[in-house]
Amino acid sequence: MGALFYFYLMKAIVLPEKYARPSYVEVPQPVKSDEMETLSVKTCALNHRDLWIMKGQYAGLKYPIIPGSDACAYRGSERVVINPGMFWGVDERVQDKQFQILGLPMDGTFAERVNVPADNIYPAPEHLDDAEAAAIGLAGVTAFRALVSRCMPVQGERLLVTGIGGGVALFVLQIGLAFGLEVYVTSSRPEKLNKALAMGASGGVLYSTPEWETNLKERCSEGFDIIVDGYAGASFAKLVQLARPGGRIAVYGGTGGKMSDIVPQQIFWKQISIYGSTMGSQDDFAGFLALVNEKKLKPVIDSVYRLQNTDAAFQRMESQDQFGKIVLRVSDI
């Protein structure tokens, strides 16, 4: 009887090394500790972060790693969700140095069991099924902090959300509508614009056309009170131009790279505020969850895969066709 028999094994998705595709394997279950609770994962959901870790494009990489920040799980008989931002600390303004996101460096949710600090475990909203409950964590808290905690929206204001279709952008749209905002969106795909309009957006433009900002100005001539952007890059200077006097712009991502050619006179004469925002504190997560429960918000689900088909789920994300969250079913029970 060797040492191996002291471990219980579980099914999990492992990224074995940089650039390698996700692999469905058996690994030892996480060990319970005083600081962490062990949850049984029912469903989990992909974020772009998982894809970037697979592609080796993320800070603090380590392999092998079980990715995954989001889950619907059980603590005993209690159905729970997770705030994936751990050890934020006491300053609402910014996370502590020890802050980390579930799924790197600690093993994440793409497994039958996951360890999570007790503080980060919240009751799952009852109106959401298991797939929906898995889909709200990272994207939801990021959207809530960027739009609500940072930009402090007021009913009737005009909101522009760039790149509709991603998890964060869709939650920004839904939270914006819940706050009574008039929401406009951009996308590179006409079908994504149409879906956003069906959800309640007042208008949308294709950012792949050269005249996209002229089209937006026509739709909203006074400019936007709030803009929430996850792209940055060269188009950010145009967002500054599209902002109304007194406008607020939240930036939660930078897939478009460096921001250039921003005209400072537009920033100071219009008294623009630009807010960097990432993830969220426990207060942000609790605020988001309260809103989800009060307004019975449901995340948009793009597709559901079985855990053993995680590679297909990653391919779906890589195709950029997704509209909403990509969910993995870990256990069929």
Next chain:
Amino acid sequence: MGALFYFYLMKAIVLPEKYARPSYVEVPQPVKSDEMETLSVKTCALNHRDLWIMKGQYAGLKYPIIPGSDACAYRGSERVVINPGMFWGVDERVQDKQFQILGLPMDGTFAERVNVPADNIYPAPEHLDDAEAAAIGLAGVTAFRALVSRCMPVQGERLLVTGIGGGVALFVLQIGLAFGLEVYVTSSRPEKLNKALAMGASGGVLYSTPEWETNLKERCSEGFDIIVDGYAGASFAKLVQLARPGGRIAVYGGTGGKMSDIVPQQIFWKQISIYGSTMGSQDDFAGFLALVNEKKLKPVIDSVYRLQNTDAAFQRMESQDQFGKIVLRVSDI
């Protein structure tokens, strides 16, 4: 007896046309109206705005114009100062469309008499002489809004002020010290750094050296809680890098031109806030004046000229040698 005799004449500085030097002439006195009070100007002070108007580099130019936004003046026997930001409106976040600055399009303070809305007239601080009282208005309210109203400093925080020597930057330094901040400065001239250190700054670096931001990092390794900048341009991306997690950056000017190569990951991961700020509301001005009175702040005076020598005063500003405000003496009485 011609129509001319219905006007009282006064001495004034007039910018007759684009690019023309200031000219000391006799012009009709302003006519009293219900909305405006006519003040007798004792002293007034230059701002870069006046220079830009002379050079034709300002929005909404019109000539001939009497420039000047700042003054120490008399309303009857009461010694007063002026908030040069007029018709701000009710929104503390941003000025109304009808907002304007004294000295364009309305005639300004470089004259024996000036018309000002009653709301913009405040008692002159008693501890200031006439030259000092003329020097606080535009620069002071701009500095107060950018640093205090926008960045909300807390005692003990570290503040970086770029381009020390200009009127706004010097007030940011003084207000920062009054709030108990640890203040660092940049300049292109060693003698300006030394003067700032003598005023209470904790450190300073020459931004004309290529390693200026490395030098600053050595002096303040944790980064700056607050940065107040009137330059923008290519160096702004370095300010984002120098900001501490949770840091706030106020931008009140853009002489350096467009901002480029800003790394979005630094903005969102550090949860940076960038605040455009210009001029100030009546609340900002009243807050500034209360601080001046409470802390007995005195503006730094670079030099004093007689009104007839205004061209020499403009030349002094053009030389970029100034450290503090350039004042004009209108009346010797």
